[in-house]
Amino acid sequence: MNILILGAGGREHTLAWKLHQSPKLSKLYVAPGNAGTASVAENIPISVNDFDAIKKAVLEKQIEMVLVGPEDPLVNGIHDYFLNDMDLVSIPVIGPQKAAAQLEGSKEFAKKFMARHDIPTARYKSFTAGTLQEGFAFLDSLEPPYVLKADGLAAGKGVMILSDLQQAKHELEAMLIDAKFGSASTTVVIEEFLRGIELSVFVLTDGKGYKILPTAKDYKRIGEGDTGLNTGGMGAISPVPFADAAFMDKVHQRIVRPTIDGFKKDGLPYRGFVFIGLIKVDDEPKVIEYNVRMGDPETEVVIPRIKNDMVSLLEAVANQGLDSITLEIEERAAATVMLVSGGYPEAYEKGKAITGPEKINGSLVFHAGTLGEQGRIITNGGRVMAITSYGKDFKEALELSYKNIALIKYDGMNYRKDIGFDL
Numbered sequence: 001m002n003i004l005i006l007g008a009g010g011r012e013h014t015l016a017w018k019l020h021q022s023p024k025l026s027k028l029y030v031a032p033g034n035a036g037t038a039s040v041a042e043n044i045p046i047s048v049n050d051f052d053a054i055k056k057a058v059l060e061k062q063i064e065m066v067l068v069g070p071e072d073p074l075v076n077g078i079h080d081y082f083l084n085d086m087d088l089v090s091i092p093v094i095g096p097q098k099a100a101a102q103l104e105g106s107k108e109f110a111k112k113f114m115a116r117h118d119i120p121t122a123r124y125k126s127f128t129a130g131t132l133q134e135g136f137a138f139l140d141s142l143e144p145p146y147v148l149k150a151d152g153l154a155a156g157k158g159v160m161i162l163s164d165l166q167q168a169k170h171e172l173e174a175m176l177i178d179a180k181f182g183s184a185s186t187t188v189v190i191e192e193f194l195r196g197i198e199l200s201v202f203v204l205t206d207g208k209g210y211k212i213l214p215t216a217k218d219y220k221r222i223g224e225g226d227t228g229l230n231t232g233g234m235g236a237i238s239p240v241p242f243a244d245a246a247f248m249d250k251v252h253q254r255i256v257r258p259t260i261d262g263f264k265k266d267g268l269p270y271r272g273f274v275f276i277g278l279i280k281v282d283d284e285p286k287v288i289e290y291n292v293r294m295g296d297p298e299t300e301v302v303i304p305r306i307k308n309d310m311v312s313l314l315e316a317v318a319n320q321g322l323d324s325i326t327l328e329i330e331e332r333a334a335a336t337v338m339l340v341s342g343g344y345p346e347a348y349e350k351g352k353a354i355t356g357p358e359k360i361n362g363s364l365v366f367h368a369g370t371l372g373e374q375g376r377i378i379t380n381g382g383r384v385m386a387i388t389s390y391g392k393d394f395k396e397a398l399e400l401s402y403k404n405i406a407l408i409k410y411d412g413m414n415y416r417k418d419i420g421f422d423l
Contacts (some may be wrong), residue, residue: 001311002062004029005041006048006078007069010338010368010386011296014303015067015310016041017366022311029061035377036367036385048073051081055088065314068095068272071293075105075153079269092271092318096292100268103290107149107189110290117262119255120286124191126151129176136169138190145193148172152184159230161193196281197422198288199240200298203256203274206316209323210260210274212252214305215240216298217423222345224418231345232383235337235419237394238301242280242423251278251285259290271317300366300386301334335397336388337405337419338368342412344382349412352379356408363404364388379410394420 001024005012013036019025020040031054033043044061046053049072058066066082068074077098082088095101102109108126113119127135139146146168150158158181162168175185202213218236222228243251255276263270275291275298294302306313307328316322341348350369354377357365366388369381387405391397398419405415 001025001064002027003065003067004031004058004063005067005069006031006073008032008034009296010366010383011294011299012069013037013366014299015069018303018310022309024309024311029063031057034367035370035372038372049076051078055085058091059087064091065318066091066093067314068093069293071104071153071291074101074292094314094317095272097269100263100270101292104292105153107151108187111189113262114287117258119258122191122194122286124189126187126189127176128187132173132176135172135190139165139168142192147191147193148175149189150175150181150185151187151189158184194279194281194286196279197242198279199243200295201251201276201278202294202302204317205260205270205274206320206322207269207271208320211322211327212256214238214302214329215243216302218295218298219416219419224416225421229345233297233338234416236297236301237333237335237420238305239333247285255285255287297336297338297386300336300388304334304364304388305330332390332392333394333397334388334390335394335401335419336386337401337415338386339384339405339408339413339415341379341382341384342414348382350380352411354379354410359407360404362389363401
């Protein structure tokens, strides 16, 4: 089978690495890919949102399945584009159709979905420029800190958590009146702050059946001890130690099952990964957000713990045969640490030569923002590469990742040395 993965990050390299192991795979393509995906697949220099160019490549390369990595093309309707084209309609796309992708594309849509299906989440209200004063009044009714979320996609930057009431009002005005996040903040969701510890639960569904994948916990802040600015993710561990059987049973009964049932009741066509961002509050799970694809860097610890043939799993999603598959999970823990560019998540330079990945022993190297250039690998993004290891627990896995990171060098290299510190 010829398969195309859309995307260019660590998530896509991990998925390519896993698919590459399948005897069912004939040829693997990644668009646009990175220096890591080039080692297991053929990169095609196409934007993930250039649907016409994707169609051309799919027909030219005789591609038989498309796996969508990032959220943008899903929210923009890549799946629907295939379904509405006579030349593409028979080619399965792994990722939800546009209607269901609104779960990530609109915070308000997701909140209304949770309310409809009695899925536990934080109390909230939505506001626009015309209801700014009501927004101020709602902030007055809440205890600090205050959570403001741009309704649309804002490249991971649209969520603000603020301790000061006046600052929260100022930021609300900046989002609604001054379009701080462009069209993404035309509507802003304000919600109560939940105190607890976060984790991510991943579900693979074919629209009827589903499988719960290994849990993971990622670390978003740039600084040690979860300080400083938010990033796309600085590292992750799997499984999550505090997500025991009793807690996961609550997650399954109160969140996963009602979510999948909700898709059916609402007529939301969903074949692909569901990422449920959770928080454990006094031993009770609540949903923070939905994403309609795998997380990054969580993919770098979840996918390596799945023993099943990945092509078979995705075929089962396409054919609605997931119920007949038994998921096999690696008992060892996995941990990943993200190496980033100096200055990230603010301004950073690209084009720094990377040395040492070839010396790594016992860990997996997943490329994120890299480029192959004249026989060398250079940095090409804020997050550069993730170093993943297995261990009897996450501590042992991290120890090996950190040991191997010492072998890698590039100008401005930065990483967190305390992944898992709160566990």
